[in-house]
Amino acid sequence: MDRRMFLKHAALGAAAVGVARTAAAAEMYFPVKADQSLFATINRAKNPARKNPLEQKHVPVLKAPATVKAGKPFTVEVSIGEQIHPMGPTHWIEFVELNVGNEPAGRADFQPRGFLHPKVTFTVVIPKEAAPAGKVTLIARQRCNLHGYWEGTADVAVT
DSSP: OOHHHHHHHHHHHHHHHHHHHHHHHHHHHOOSOOOGGGGSSEEOOSSTTSOOHHHHHHSEEEEOOSEEOTTSEEEEEEEETTTTOOOOSSSOEEEEEEEETTEEEEEEEOOSSSSOOSEEEEEEEOOGGGOTTSEEEEEEEEEETTTEEEEEEEEEEEO
16 A cells, blocks of 8 residues: 555544544433424413423413512512423523513523523513503513423513
8 A cells, every 4th residue: 555545544534533423422412302393483382271291391480470560670580391491411491581572671591500490580670651551471481402492471460
């Protein structure tokens, strides 16, 4: 075998080993495959009274007072799922956002670790002009790295 053929085969062999190692590392760190259809749109509970197991762990649950006074602060607690979503290196909640109607109110980002429960408390103040009809809709959105975007809502009366 001449030198040129040797170098060619050595380079191809090294490239093949590199590709195989990359694939093995991807399988080791991301063993669960993501369902790509869940990333196509924002997911919501189809029947809030009877949620399936995926919805029970992913639909944001908002805890807020039913009635608030305009201009006065109140707290909104957003937890991910009725059963708290697990957090680990292969399956985690990336962020939680809270909107008052179409206006952003806050966001919390999470790391892919097992140290946290995806639960956030926001302090919100709604001015009178933000609720001309006497109520607002609070919208919580979250993104799971494997199961896409999910949304939960709660109506609040503003006096």
